[in-house]
Every structure is written in C-alpha cells, then in structure tokens.
Amino acid sequence: MSAAKTDPAYDALAGLDSAPLWRYFGDLFLREPRSAARPHRWEYAALRPLALHFADTLSLEEAERRVLMLINPGMQDPPATVNSLFAGLQIILPGETAQAHRHTANAFRFIIEGESAYTTVNGERVHMNPGDLLMTPGMHWHDHYHEGDRPMIWLDGLDFPLTNSFEAGFFELFGDRSQKSLVPDDLSSRQFIHGRLNPAWLPAAGPASPVGNYPWQETARAFAAIADDAEGSESEGIVLEYTNPWTGGPVLPTIDCKISRLRPRFHGRARRTTASTIVHVVHGEGYMEIGDERFDFAPKDVIAVPGWQPHRFVNTSAGEDAVLFACSNRPALQALGLLREDLPGSDA
Ligand SMILES: [Fe+2]
Known part of the structure; x- marks a missing residue:
C-alpha cells in the first residue's frame, strides 16, 4: 500500500488529466443518496422586515430583482434552496x-x-391574490x-439550478419594457x-400547464367540497396536486406543486x-421532523426537505387546520427513472 501511495504513476496520470477510479469509487457510487442540502427553515417573520427595508432602499434598477434568495446552508455555490x-x-x-423577459x-x-x-405571461394579464399559484413556464x-x-x-420557485x-440556460429581454395585453385578462x-x-x-402545446393562475378561491373551494369526506394520505393529509389539464400530470415538466390540508392534531407518517x-x-x-431534526413552523415560513430524508408533518393545533404548499423536483426524477419513495419502518 505504502508503495502505491508514493507510486509516481499517480502523478503521471494527473499530468495527463486522468485519475484512478479505485480511489474515487466510494464517493461516486453511493449506497444511497446523500444530499448536499441540509434540512432548513426560513422564518418569514424575520425575513419580512428585511424585505420591506430593501423595498425602501434599493435603486429602481436593483429593485427589478428585489428577491431575498433562500440559500440552503449546504448549497451556497452555486446557490440553491434544495437540489435542482x-x-x-x-x-x-x-x-x-x-422589464419583460423570458x-x-x-x-x-x-x-x-x-x-x-398582475403579471403578463405571453400577452395574458394574470392577476395575483394571496394563495394564488401562478405559472411562468420556460421561454414564456x-x-x-x-x-x-x-x-x-410572493414566493418565487425556479428550476435554474437544474x-x-x-x-x-437561455435568457432574453423583450423589445419593449412591458408586453401588450393580447387576450382578455385571466383567460387561461x-x-x-x-x-x-x-x-x-x-x-395541447408544450410540456407545461397552459393555466396562468390557480387561484386560491378554487383551492379553498376544493378543500371545502372534500370537507371531512376523505381520509387523505397518512403522510400528507388531504393533499391536492395542481395539474396540467392536458395531461393530469405536474404543472411544469421539472416541478410539481401540491397543497395539503392537515387536520387539527394531524400526525403524519414519515416518508x-x-x-x-x-x-x-x-x-x-x-x-x-426531517431526519433527526425538528423544525417548528409558523405561517408563511419556508422549509427545505432534502431528498431521501425521512420527514413527517405535524399539526399541533387542537382546533385549526394547517395548510402547506409544497413544490418538488419529482417530475424531473421521474422522467429520468430516478424516483424512489418509501415509508421508512414499513414492512411494505
Ligand atoms: Fe423571470
């Protein structure tokens, strides 16, 4: 072994932009996934005053990107919130x-x-209200x-890390600062x-949902219509997926979006x-609970759940529902044959 460590052939390999796989193998072929991302919570009550501060102090030019990035402590360069x-x-x-762009x-x-x-997406003005989910698919x-x-x-979600x-990745500015309204507002x-x-x-065109806005009003109506007439998922409660109406599948080719209602005292099963x-x-x-850590949450907080970490949801209230919005990179993994899901501790 000691001879191998000092074998000058290793230096010769490095000089030829080559390397011995036997020294890398364990890190390249993991027994199971190990995300660089860490479970993490961003506290809205702490970030909101800073968002308001920058709303007061930034120049007009900088204000176009007035976004507080939620950077995972394990994914700082390049920055991401969770993988992809x-x-x-x-x-x-x-x-x-x-400035209009795509x-x-x-x-x-x-x-x-x-x-x-409102945001104008490919010529359609889409109005925004709290709880609404708006789509700006790739190249729109x-x-x-x-x-x-x-x-x-609002919470911005993007797949640019992917x-x-x-x-x-391509980026283009529109010729004019704003798009003209080409169709009646909120038509889609x-x-x-x-x-x-x-x-x-x-x-049916393209891989993304043609719907510009999934309004909160409709989400609330769906929860009210289901009421307590469904058991829901033992892990995610009454969980609804926003779907692409053409396919019944995820709203974006790389991102799915869901919303779940956790009844009072709901104690979800880990998955x-x-x-x-x-x-x-x-x-x-x-x-x-994510892995062996616990993250208490309050309204409007954001939580990162890295891949392959067992996690569960708990509503601690005895009288109020908890409603959680979630997005994930599930469609991308599914398309690549990389999706695996289970309930740890289950015999199934
Ligand atoms: Fe954009």
Missing part, C-alpha cells in the same frame, strides 16, 4: 414594473401577501405591474380551471423520496 430548485421571497411596491428556467409564484398586481415572456397601494410579496447544471384560468372540462378547440422538496406554510402552526 431555487426559492426566493420577492417584494414589489405600488407602481413598480419589471428564460429557459421554469418558474412559478405562490402569492403570500398584497393584491392588485413575463413582466409585472403593481396597481395596488401596499407592498406585495437548467444551469445541464448548461442549457377561466378556460381551464374546471379541470374536468377542457377547451377542446385549443391544441422519504429521492425528490427534493420546498414547503411553504400557508397558514397554521406545527412542526416538521
């Missing part, structure tokens, strides 16, 4: 606009607070304008939102998945 996904808190002020990365917005802003032009009188804050890792939501009745005259997940607390209080 990025989340940030964006704040916009009344009267602000953003990029390969798929994106969504989940609206946290404020009203009377988007910009925004805020007509209200209070700051507006597109950048594939070295397949009104045409598709019923889910079971799709507009048959439209062609794990190779998918990496970002959870946003819409309302309610409780905690998540």
Whole structure:
C-alpha cells in the first residue's frame, strides 16, 4: 500500500488529466443518496422586515430583482434552496414594473401577501391574490405591474439550478419594457380551471400547464367540497396536486406543486423520496421532523426537505387546520427513472 501511495504513476496520470477510479469509487457510487442540502427553515417573520427595508432602499434598477434568495446552508455555490430548485421571497411596491423577459428556467409564484398586481405571461394579464399559484413556464415572456397601494410579496420557485447544471440556460429581454395585453385578462384560468372540462378547440402545446393562475378561491373551494369526506394520505393529509389539464400530470415538466390540508392534531407518517422538496406554510402552526431534526413552523415560513430524508408533518393545533404548499423536483426524477419513495419502518 505504502508503495502505491508514493507510486509516481499517480502523478503521471494527473499530468495527463486522468485519475484512478479505485480511489474515487466510494464517493461516486453511493449506497444511497446523500444530499448536499441540509434540512432548513426560513422564518418569514424575520425575513419580512428585511424585505420591506430593501423595498425602501434599493435603486429602481436593483429593485427589478428585489428577491431575498433562500440559500440552503449546504448549497451556497452555486446557490440553491434544495437540489435542482431555487426559492426566493420577492417584494414589489405600488407602481413598480419589471422589464419583460423570458428564460429557459421554469418558474412559478405562490402569492403570500398584497393584491392588485398582475403579471403578463405571453400577452395574458394574470392577476395575483394571496394563495394564488401562478405559472411562468420556460421561454414564456413575463413582466409585472403593481396597481395596488401596499407592498406585495410572493414566493418565487425556479428550476435554474437544474437548467444551469445541464448548461442549457437561455435568457432574453423583450423589445419593449412591458408586453401588450393580447387576450382578455385571466383567460387561461377561466378556460381551464374546471379541470374536468377542457377547451377542446385549443391544441395541447408544450410540456407545461397552459393555466396562468390557480387561484386560491378554487383551492379553498376544493378543500371545502372534500370537507371531512376523505381520509387523505397518512403522510400528507388531504393533499391536492395542481395539474396540467392536458395531461393530469405536474404543472411544469421539472416541478410539481401540491397543497395539503392537515387536520387539527394531524400526525403524519414519515416518508422519504429521492425528490427534493420546498414547503411553504400557508397558514397554521406545527412542526416538521426531517431526519433527526425538528423544525417548528409558523405561517408563511419556508422549509427545505432534502431528498431521501425521512420527514413527517405535524399539526399541533387542537382546533385549526394547517395548510402547506409544497413544490418538488419529482417530475424531473421521474422522467429520468430516478424516483424512489418509501415509508421508512414499513414492512411494505
Ligand atoms: Fe423571470
């Protein structure tokens, strides 16, 4: 062994841009996944005053990217929130606009607070209200304008860590600062939102959902209609997936979005998945166990759940539901044959 360590042939290999696989094998072929991301919680109550501070102090030019990045302590360079996904808190002020642009990365917005802003996606103005989920799929032009009188804050979710890792990212500015409105406002939501009745005259196009906004109103209506007539999942409660109406599958080719209602005192069963997940607390209080750590959560917090970490949801309230929004990279893993999920401790 000692002779091998000093064998000058290793230096010769390095000089030829080659390396001995037998010295790397254990790190390259893991027995099971080991995410660089760490389980983590971002406290909304702590970040919100800073978002408001930068809303007051940034120049107009910088204000176009007024996003507090939620950087996982284990994924700082390049920055990501969990593997292949990025989340940030964006704040916009009344009267602000953003330069219209498009990029390969798929994106969504989940609206946290404020009203009377809209984003224009490929010529359709899509209005935003708290609890709404908006889509800006890859290569769709988007910009925004805020007509209200209070700051507006939303959670941005993007897959640019994935597109950048594939070295397949493009970004373009639109010619004009804002897009013109080309169709009636919120048309796609009104045409598709019923889910079971799709507009048959439209062609199915592209891998992403054609729906611009999944409004909170519809989500609340779905939860109310289900009421207590379903048991739901033992891990995720009454969990609903936002779907692409053409396929019934995920809203974006690389990201799925779900919302779950945890009844009072819900104590979820632990599960794990190779998918990496970002959870946003819409309302309610409780905690998540991720691996051997516990993260108490309050409304509007964001939690990173790295892949293959056993995790469970608990609603500690005796009288109130907890509602959690979650996105994950599950569709990307599924497309690549890399999705594996189980219930640790189960005999199944
Ligand atoms: Fe964008």
